[in-house]
Amino acid sequence: GAVVSQHPSRVICKSGTSVKIECRSLDFQATTMFWYRQFPKQSLMLMATSNEGSKATYEQGVEKDKFLINHASLTLSTLTVTSAHPEDSSFYICSASGRTKNIQYFGAGTRLSVL
Amino acid sequence: AQTVTQSQPEMSVQEAETVTLSCTYDTSESNYYLFWYKQPPSRQMILVIRQEAYKQQNATENRFSVNFQKAAKSFSLKISDSQLGDTAMYFCAFMKHGSSNTGKLIFGQGTTLQVKP
Numbered sequence: 318g319a320v321v322s323q324h325p326s327r328v329i330c331k332s333g334t335s336v337k338i339e340c341r342s343l344d345f346q347a348t349t350m351f352w353y354r355q356f357p358k359q360s361l362m363l364m365a366t367s368n369e370g371s372k373a374t375y376e377q378g379v380e381k382d383k384f385l386i387n388h389a390s391l392t393l394s395t396l397t398v399t400s401a402h403p404e405d406s407s408f409y410i411c412s413a414s415g416r417t418k419n420i421q422y423f424g425a426g427t428r429l430s431v432l
Numbered sequence: 433a434q435t436v437t438q439s440q441p442e443m444s445v446q447e448a449e450t451v452t453l454s455c456t457y458d459t460s461e462s463n464y465y466l467f468w469y470k471q472p473p474s475r476q477m478i479l480v481i482r483q484e485a486y487k488q489q490n491a492t493e494n495r496f497s498v499n500f501q502k503a504a505k506s507f508s509l510k511i512s513d514s515q516l517g518d519t520a521m522y523f524c525a526f527m528k529h530g531s532s533n534t535g536k537l538i539f540g541q542g543t544t545l546q547v548k549p
Binding site for chain 1: 457465474475476477478481482521527528529533534535536537539540541542544
């Protein structure tokens with residue numbers, strides 16, 4: 318199946334710094350990418366949907382200025398957590414789909430710890 | 433709005449036995465997709481099985497099969513001949529179909545399955 322690479326897998330940062338997470342589709346053109354947040358032993362909550370070349374659509378309650386999403390190419394989307402605080406510590410997962418939106422491929426996730 | 437409910441937070445099964453995970457959903461859509469995803473301890477999400485609502489035949493993938501009851505809005509997952517590698521958190525998910533489909537997946541709360549040797 319298709320491969321989605323997410324990097325880094327783990328990041329530890331100080332409070333107030335910004336962290337960028339990359340999501341790459343390695344063998345297909347990802348017209349749409351999704352960013353999820355998952356707390357321990359809980360479900361995945363969709364944060365935003367990004368389509369290549371256009372602004373991301375954020376879910377209700379997700380701060381646009383806090384979680385910056387860029388989808389500049391058909392193979393790369395980035396999530397930047399700006400001025401991270403301890404409450405932003407979580408597991409972030411990206412997924413990608415091509416023209417067939419009912420098939421999504423997931424990255425391995427990024428564990429963010431903000432000290 | 434669509435909702436997905438998994439009422440079993442945790443389940444366990446003996447190796448080689450069969451287990452069924454429950455999922456119910458609520459929607460006013462007539463056509464949609466339903467999925468079961470597996471998230472092992474590595475936390476990599478893996479698609480287990482997919483069902484299109486307009487297909488009456490229940491989807492199967494090797495040891496995994498579903499019981500799709502559209503009228504009851506129920507979508508249970510049966511795992512036969514359970515293996516230790518099936519130990520994971522399982523998520524039921526819903527997606528709209530057709531022109532209104534943005535690709536958005538709505539997940540249930542998850543069921544943690546422990547396969548015991």
